[in-house]
Amino acid sequence: MTTTGEIMQLIRLHYEVEEVDQLRAIFASLRCLEYDASQKRWVWLYTEEARALPLKDRRAANNVVLGEFVFKSAQDIVLNLRSFDRATHAISSSTSTSHARWRA
Amino acid sequence: MVAAASLGSLDQYFDHADVVVKDPASLLRDVADIASRTPDVHERLALLDHYMADRLQAPVPAMERIPLNYYEDGIRSVEALLGIRTVMAMHHWQGNPSYTYQDIVRDMLRHGESPAGKPAMMTTTQPAMGSPLTTQLWALMRSEAYEDWLRAWELLRDHTPDHITTFEALETLFHLDVQDCSVTDMLENLDMALHNAGIEDLQWMARRAEIARWVYTHFPEESGLTLGNFRGYEAESLWELGQTEQAEALFQVLTETFPSFAWGYIWWGDCYWMSDWSYEHAPDYDRAASLYRRALAQPDLEDRGDVQDRVDALADEQRHPAKREAIKQARLQHIQRRKGLV
Numbered sequence: 001m002t003t004t005g006e007i008m009q010l011i012r013l014h015y016e017v018e019e020v021d022q023l024r025a026i027f028a029s030l031r032c033l034e035y036d037a038s039q040k041r042w043v044w045l046y047t048e049e050a051r052a053l054p055l056k057d058r059r060a061a062n063n064v065v066l067g068e069f070v071f072k073s074a075q076d077i078v079l080n081l082r083s084f085d086r087a088t089h090a091i092s093s094s095t096s097t098s099h100a101r102w103r104a
Numbered sequence: 105m106v107a108a109a110s111l112g113s114l115d116q117y118f119d120h121a122d123v124v125v126k127d128p129a130s131l132l133r134d135v136a137d138i139a140s141r142t143p144d145v146h147e148r149l150a151l152l153d154h155y156m157a158d159r160l161q162a163p164v165p166a167m168e169r170i171p172l173n174y175y176e177d178g179i180r181s182v183e184a185l186l187g188i189r190t191v192m193a194m195h196h197w198q199g200n201p202s203y204t205y206q207d208i209v210r211d212m213l214r215h216g217e218s219p220a221g222k223p224a225m226m227t228t229t230q231p232a233m234g235s236p237l238t239t240q241l242w243a244l245m246r247s248e249a250y251e252d253w254l255r256a257w258e259l260l261r262d263h264t265p266d267h268i269t270t271f272e273a274l275e276t277l278f279h280l281d282v283q284d285c286s287v288t289d290m291l292e293n294l295d296m297a298l299h300n301a302g303i304e305d306l307q308w309m310a311r312r313a314e315i316a317r318w319v320y321t322h323f324p325e326e327s328g329l330t331l332g333n334f335r336g337y338e339a340e341s342l343w344e345l346g347q348t349e350q351a352e353a354l355f356q357v358l359t360e361t362f363p364s365f366a367w368g369y370i371w372w373g374d375c376y377w378m379s380d381w382s383y384e385h386a387p388d389y390d391r392a393a394s395l396y397r398r399a400l401a402q403p404d405l406e407d408r409g410d411v412q413d414r415v416d417a418l419a420d421e422q423r424h425p426a427k428r429e430a431i432k433q434a435r436l437q438h439i440q441r442r443k444g445l446v
Binding site: 007009010011012013025028029031039041047048051052054059061062068070078080081082084087088091092 | 113114115117118172174179182183186187189190193194289292296407409410413417430431434
């Protein structure tokens with residue numbers, strides 16, 4: 001099980017992004033995303049905006065990593081996650097509206 | 105910001121795993137090819153049946169790459185794709201590695217539901233009570249569009265008797281449970297969607313406040329978490345609408361009613377330094393900090409760590425004002441573009 005209570009099943013979402021710089025700016029403005037320079041990734045933390053997600057065990061700590069964004073090339077970005085639930089939340093949150101739940 | 109937990113990156117794992125690429129288009133090509141082999145319809149069907157059986161019986165790869173059609177088919181199509189793989193994984197984990205997609209289909213047809221006890225994904229259940237209202241609610245609640253959820257809420261609002269005071273009773277009344285339609289999930293998702301839409305257009309924020317009030321005034325026997333959440337949603341919405349005095353009063357009642365509910369204090373405090381209002385006017389860090397301290401003074405406070413994190417984040421922002429300035433310009437531009445109430 002993951003620390004937020006879902007069955008652990010690794011999943012990677014692939015994104016093709018046209019405006020990478022704009023995306024980086026949005027990442028920087030979100031409080032639930034933090035750049036991890038040591039591993040060259042943006043970690044999606046269970047804190048701030050992400051606290052509103054209806055994950056199964058909401059007692060998990062704020063520094064739990066829900067996922068990691070890795071910039072693979074100029075336009076290719078992947079999001080690695082440890083559960084399918086997190087993946088569907090990520091898809092819904094990041095694409096349902098321009099702002100999604102992650103309050104910039 | 106909090107320091108990330110030290111779990112290692114999954115990147116290397118994915119980069120080096122043996123991935124089987126699934127191409128749905130190949131299925132169509134194969135079917136077309138098989139269909140062209142014989143003019144006899146019965147022979148065609150027999151060949152196709154044999155072909156599909158072979159595909160379904162094929163061993164399941166540990167890692168596969170599949171296309172998602174979220175934009176075309178919505179999140180439920182993604183959930184269905186992933187859900188069937190969760191069922192498969194559970195069987196393999198329980199010591200049945202030869203379990204295939206054919207077994208899943210067989211079990212679903214036999215039991216009318218998936219082996220893991222999840223709702224049927226390929227079969228449809230007949231309504232236990234096929235009234236037009238119930239059928240309409242099923243369709244609206246299962247939709248991907250928040251406008252449909254809004255319509256479902258209006259129907260629920262207009263048809264819920266006063267004696268119904270829990271979501272569970274509401275679901276039973278309208279046979280929503282038969283179709284796995286969760287009122288909690290729909291209202292939480294609707295709140296999220298209206299919050300997002302409200303960022304662009306304040307009319308949606310006003311609807312959000314209205315729905316939140318309906319929830320906590322009509323379902324008083326719901327859990328403290330649900331009541332606290334929706335009271336908070338209303339207060340937060342009113343704050344966004346500029347009705348800060350009303351929001352203050354609601355937050356006051358919320359924290360007095362549920363003194364151990366940390367999020368009441370957190371959302372209240374956040375208004376003073378994280379909301380659009382705080383960017384339009386000025387952050388009031390002292391007020392926010394005093395609300396967080398009020399929370400921490402509660403001996404039985406839930407989610408104490410979340411409040412402490414807010415305190416830390418607030419102190420961090422005060423130490424680094426340039427970071428706020430960088431965000432401020434974007435926020436102010438967005439506020440200018442936002443549609444107001446008519």
